[in-house]
Amino acid sequence: MATLSVCQPQLGGFSFENCKRNAVLEAEVTKLGCNIPAARKTGTTICGVVFKDGLVLGADTRATEGMIVADKNCSKIHYISPNIYCCGAGTAADTEMTTQIISSNLELHSLSTSRLPRVATANRMLKQMLFRYQGHIGAALVLGGVDCNGPHLYSIYPHGSTDKLPYVTMGSGSLAAMAVFEDRYKQDMEEEDAKRLVRDAIAAGIFNDLGSGSNIDLCVITKGRVDYLRPHDMVNKKGVRCVYELEALPHQ
């Protein structure tokens, strides 16, 4: 292969080196009556939408450990290259490390080709790595960027399949966000409309999904400019009570 990759030697399949050790440790810990630390997941709402001159990525900021909120303001929009960013849902460590590895490899690739990296390249690298691990890396990603061929948006699933679409949502709040998109998405939107649409989609996920919450982060990518808006909107301020008045149902 022409690409240089430093972070990972190409070995066949999943490395099971530490599984025996982990099993022994787990047995010891259970004997003492404690639990092994659970993986921190980002029950999440992430989404992206392509508009006229670029694209908007959005994410909530809650990270959960089981039923407890572990981080009220975690950053789910990761840097891949100056023109490409990636939102991550699933296991927090997996999304963090996967995006860092591919960001590193993409920088080397960009240096060896003397060109700004393309979104399709990042997509290929991510899907080939995730497929190699057969879904055991729990990273569901929304990858977006603007390159010489225009704005591109991909959704990448943990098993290694990808979809290239004009609007995508991922995470536990994806259904709520997709409902907003399916209702209000139009081709060739203006930047402000696109930002409002993504903000509303993430808000739908935050309010209707237990695994999503806190603030809304946005990342607007256009040719030559990236606006990383963190936070863009704080919909759950501490100490502010939201009172909803439910309409009384008519008596039968």
Added chain:
Amino acid sequence: MAKTKELSNDTTIIAIEFDGGVVLGSDSRVSAGETVVNRVMNKLSLLHDKIYCALSGSAADAQTIAEMVNYQLDVHSIEVGEDPQVRSAASLVKNISYKYKEELSAHLIVAGWDKRGGGQVSVRDLNGLLSRQPFAVGGSGSAYVYGFVDAEYRKAMSKEDCQQFVVNTLSLAMSRDGSSGGVAYLVTIDEKGAEEKCILGNELPTFYDQ
């Protein structure tokens, strides 16, 4: 840690040979459990200019096989100096699927046109036998249309009849199979090249529907 839910292309795919080429058709639904994650996925993947394959089964496995064979066919066609044959493409798909039979759960139908054999459809059976057939259906929706296809297929159909036949079959399968739906994608491959077409849900033919 539990593995995440796999995406599947439980689907309807079909490929038919006519005099001078082939027509491939597919639905567009990708599901993860009960959720539809992509309602406009084009499951007809390009392997070479005049050779396409239809994907079904696990989305990740099918996409990966198609991309690997695309790469291998590009290298092979440069080595031989001309367009690859459909049987070469089918063999490459078969090599990967057979070697990793236990690990992969994808089923691809390969179809295309080459100057030596004309239009050809190649399909693998459950155990891995590669065979050339005049038509092939696959995916979860195929079970509902075997009768229709067996009864209505005629040899030496014209290109337009073939396209209509494929559209009718897809429409019937999509209305009966929960895992198939969305829009219908068609690819017609002949000597001149490949022509892609998309038929939206409301333009599909309707049959008896109470």
